[in-house]
Amino acid sequence: MSSCSNKVSYWIPRGYSYTEYFVQCGRTDPHGSRAICDTCNSSPVAMRDIEQLEDNIRADNAALASAGRGEM
Numbered sequence: 001m002s003s004c005s006n007k008v009s010y011w012i013p014r015g016y017s018y019t020e021y022f023v024q025c026g027r028t029d030p031h032g033s034r035a036i037c038d039t040c041n042s043s044p045v046a047m048r049d050i051e052q053l054e055d056n057i058r059a060d061n062a063a064l065a066s067a068g069r070g071e072m
Contacts, residue, residue, distance in 0.1 A: 004046075006037035026050075 007022040010030050021030060029035040034054070040046040064070060 004037060004040060006039055008035040008037050010035075 004025045006025045008025055008029065010021045010023065011018040012021045012030055023029050023035040025035055025037040025040055027035055034050065036047075036050065040050070
């Protein structure tokens with residue numbers, strides 16, 4: 001799945017307030033997960049593609065771990 005050009009907003013604590021931080025859809029969010037915009041989140045096709053990509057990543061990491069190489 002190629003990510004769309006939408007931005008996802010996150011509020012990050014900074015001192016005694018918060019700073020708004022934008023991440024492009026499909027990239028890693030500040031919490032270490034995948035940022036998914038509302039448009040992609042409501043699309044069954046986009047979500048199926050994202051889940052398939054995540055499954056492929058887990059399979060690759062499992063194969064590398066079994067070979068003693070660690071994760072990508």
